[in-house]
Amino acid sequence: MCEATAYLMRKNGDEExxxxxxxxxxxxxxxxxxxxxxxxxxxxxxxxxxxxxLVNHRVVLAEQ
Amino acid sequence: MCEATAYLMRKNGDEExxxxxxxxxxxxxxxxxxxxxxxxxxxxxxxxxxxxxLVNHRVVLAEQ
Structure with missing residues (x-):
């Protein structure tokens, strides 16, 4: 399967x-x-x- | 492999x-x-x- 894991980068730079x-x-x-x-x-x-x-199944979003 | 195909939606609605x-x-x-x-x-x-x-390996971008 080709779903990904999404991470949120907080404004302070922390990723969760x-x-x-x-x-x-x-x-x-x-x-x-x-x-x-x-x-x-x-x-x-x-x-x-x-x-x-997509190859690494990794999405990073930045908090706004 | 989990790469996707990217399509561009033109301002007139055409997709390529x-x-x-x-x-x-x-x-x-x-x-x-x-x-x-x-x-x-x-x-x-x-x-x-x-x-x-991602499951359908499909990304649609909209022309700006």
Whole structure:
């Protein structure tokens, strides 16, 4: 499977696990980002994509 | 392998192939987006992420 793990980089530079097994990533209106895992778990938060490596299954979002 | 195919949605709504076998996706300064394939092919263009499904290996960027 090709889902990824999403991490959130806080404004102070700390990185934490946000959501595992992410399938969907969809920017929303108002600077929100929506992530949905393959299990249907959903997170919506004010963040931007910082970097993404699909081969490494790694998505890093930056807190806004 | 978990790379994806990136499509570009033009302002008129047309969708076209942008880059195959994408590994890295990195927003840059000034609204540019950088994509790099597993073969090292790189595209940098003024676009935003519209939607992404990792399970479907599909990334859609919207032309800005």
């Amino acid at each position: 696990l946000l959501l595992a097994d992410v399938d969907l990533i969809e920017p929303q209106e108002g600077g929100q980002m929506r992530l949905v895992s393959i299990y249907g778990e959903q997170k919506v938060l004010k963040a931007k994509i910082k970097s993404m490596s | 192939l942008l880059l195959a076998d994408v590994d890295l996706i990195e927003p840059q300064e000034g609204g540019q987006m950088r994509l790099v394939s597993i073969y090292g092919e790189q595209k940098v263009l003024k676009a935003k992420i519209k939607s992404m499904s």
